[in-house]
Amino acid sequence: MKFDLHNHHDRCGHAEGTIEDYIQAAIRKNLDVIGIADHSPFFASAEERPYPRITMAKGEFQFYIEEIRQLKQKYINDIEVLIGVESDYFPDQEAPYRKQYDKYPMDYVIGSVHFVNEVNIFDTSRWEGMDDADIRQVKEEYYRQIALSAKSGMFDILGHIDALKGYFPYAAEIDTPEVEKTLRVIGEEGTAIEINTSGKTKYCGGWYPSDEMLERALYYNVPVTFGSDAHVPERIGEDLEEVRQRLKQIGYRSWRFFRKRRPVDVYL
Template identity: 55%
Template sequence: MKFDLHTHHFRCGHADGNIRDYIEAGLSAGLSAIGISDHTPYFGSPEEQAYPRIAMAKSELAFYVDEVLSLKKEYEGRIDVLLGIESDYFPQYAELYRTTLARHPFDYIIGSVHYVADVSIFNKGRWKGLNRSDQIAAKTEYYRLIAESARSGMFQILGHIDAMKGNYPAFSEIPAPGPLDDCLRTIGESGVAIEINTSGKTKLSGGWYPSDAILERALHFGVEVTFGSDAHKPSRVADELDDVAARLKEIGFKHWVYFKQREKVTVAL
């Protein structure tokens, strides 16, 4: 069985195509299930659409849910359309996000840390002028936030857990093995899955999130894995899915998972 749980569409303001386009791409790729998981609105902002080029407007959320559920019915028997969403993790707004998202019948929620110290993890400028101690502190805080998101109980999946390397490949060389292992241990204990996300190829780092080295540590700590292309255009749906499955087997994983009605479904690799 093949699936892809991480896709976006036009509502977020930085992806191409509509939801139907991604479902059709999933059918063409031979998927049994496709998850639609656009970015949550910025619920903590007083503005209706705080960042039009990053996330949907608050008023769009209900339309998004209704559209996915309608298409789920339409495509029933051909492909399983799963209602997901990618949620930012902001500790100060965690309960607001939790209660707002609980109003909708999501099959799963992807929790992603996109900001550390109020600066985007993809902002290349955040690393300018930092000494090694400052770099270690930033990486440590990143993994602390990811671990906190795993403990929150808000998410079934954690998104792209080393994406801070995306526009700063040297991130991977910053020595912080303790915080990373602590994070992976927490994820394993929390029963949350991490995604293998193939969108790293669209950033300066190239490759996948997370790295093979992190996946090897994740296996050691009993972390479950899933797959998400993080497609922002339909042509990337299921991108490198078979390659990821093969690499996971080489590392030692026997299965991966997806989620339906918040329940974990195990699929042999």
Template identity: 55%
Template structure:
């Protein structure tokens, strides 16, 4: 059984194609479940779209949900379409986000940390002016936010938990115990992490998280899900079989996905 819980489309402003393009690509690749999980609006902002080209406008959320639910019905019996969301996590605004998400029938929500100290982790050059000690502090701030997101109760899956390495190529050389501490918290909270195969599109290459982090996740008993983080339909299901093989090599017995926020597993 093949699934992909992490895909985007035109509403976020930096992905190509409409939702149906991704569903059809998933069918072409033999997927059984396709999750639609576009970037959440910035609910706390006065503006409809605080950062055009990064997340969908607040005014698009209702139409997004209606379109996914309509396509779920249209493709019933052909492929399972899941309603998801990739949500930023901002501790100060947690209550606002929780209240919004209660209003919609999400199958799952992916919690992703994209901003540390108010700056995108994907901003090229943000690391160049920092000392190693300052980089280490940023890394530890990043993982403290991931810990808080795991404890928030908002998310079934945590997205790309070492994505800070995208343009910070010495990320794994900044030694700290906080990753183990974070994985233990994630396991204790019963939240899954994804293997996200979109890291190949950043300078770091490869997947999020690293093989070493996946080994530590197995040690702590963390559930593993899968998402291609597709921003073009051609990447749906990207490297799924290779991910399965790698997880089996590490010792994982299953991968997980969510329907109506209930955990389901696929044996490897």
């Protein structure tokens, strides 16, 4: 069973291609399941589209869902298409996001922390002038938010849980017990984490999360899934077989995808 649950398209403003382009790419690569999971609008914002280069507008979300539903039927004999979204998580803004996701027939929701102390984690300028203590504070807040997102019950999957290192690899070298605490919380909540292969396109040059983190995740019985986080159709399913083999080496026996917010476990 081959699947990819994390990809984007042109609605978000920083990816290329239509939803159908990604589905067709998945078919060419002989995937069995393709989940569409573009960036959620900023539902808590008073503005319709506060960040045009990051997410779709609030008013576009219903059309996004409907387009996936139509394509799901169009390609029903070729591939299973799942309805998902990559949702930002803000601890003090859960209600408007919950309201939207409850309105639609979602198969899964990926919860990702992209902002810490109101600054995007991929903004390289945020690290300027920081010493190790400052970096540790940001890292601890990042993992505190991930732990809260797991506890919220809003998400089936947690996205790229060590993406803080994406454009700042040194962040991975800063030690803090918050990482271990967060993995324990995720395991207790039973939320899946994704192996996200887009990290190889960033400065860190490797998948999210690291092998070391996956070993600790296994210790805490954290379920895993797969997502390429493709922003161009050509990356759909990238490194899927390599990830499968790595997970088996680490000790995992299965990974999962979701239908109608329920996990489907698949042997590796």
